[in-house]
Amino acid sequence: MSFEVAKALMSKSVSRPTLYRVTLPETIGIGIATLGAGVDSEVSEYLSFFANRITLPETRLDTVIALGQENMGIAREQPANMIFGKPMTMSIIENSDFTTFTALRDWMLQTTSGGRQTQGAQTQRMNYYHSFVGNIEIVKLEQSDSPNDGDYKQPLKWTFHNAYPISVGQIELSSDAYDAATIFEVSFTYESYNVEGDKDYLRLIR
Secondary structure, eight states: OOHHHHHHHTTTOOOOTTOEEEEOOBOEEETTEEESSSBOHHHHHHHHHHEEEEEOOOEEEEEEEEETSSSTTOEEEEEEEEEEOOOEEEEEEOOTTOHHHHHHHHHHHTTEETTTOOTTOOOOEEOOGGGTOEEEEEEEEEOOSSTTOOSOEEEEEEEEEEEEEEEEOOOOOOTTOTTOOOEEEEEEEOSEEEEEEOHHHHHHHO
């Protein structure tokens, strides 16, 4: 392959893994109470800047072996089920008020009455499923093709349906980590997800 052919195939430059936007479902505040699953808008906005690593899971097919379906002695793998890989994980740089850790842990605790294990409350009861699930959106951003256009391209968007956190990771404290940031991980489960392309953008590059 010639250099000119390679340049033409890579005319839009490479994808940059550092560019993305995260949107979590947002609670609704009524006085001192909150309604709905998720986090408040400030925490959701914070994650777009300080979720420093996101692992987007694979999609794969589960297959079964069909022997001699058309030709004797030939084994065919027949697709049987679409598998949505789980979980989706985020690594988050925390702020000094620990608002993100607290908000995500509070969301996870919405799954369980008595999950906080406060004094005198040692019994756990799981709450209704639809009271704590919500959709998460992750948009892949890319630099604009036009040097005069300050907006990012949005070629792909993942939507995770009926998601909720199943793990808010450990916090590591260390007396000799003077200049290090506090980082923790959170894992989300969900029913399924879909990946959408920016139709206007995809039409332009075809």
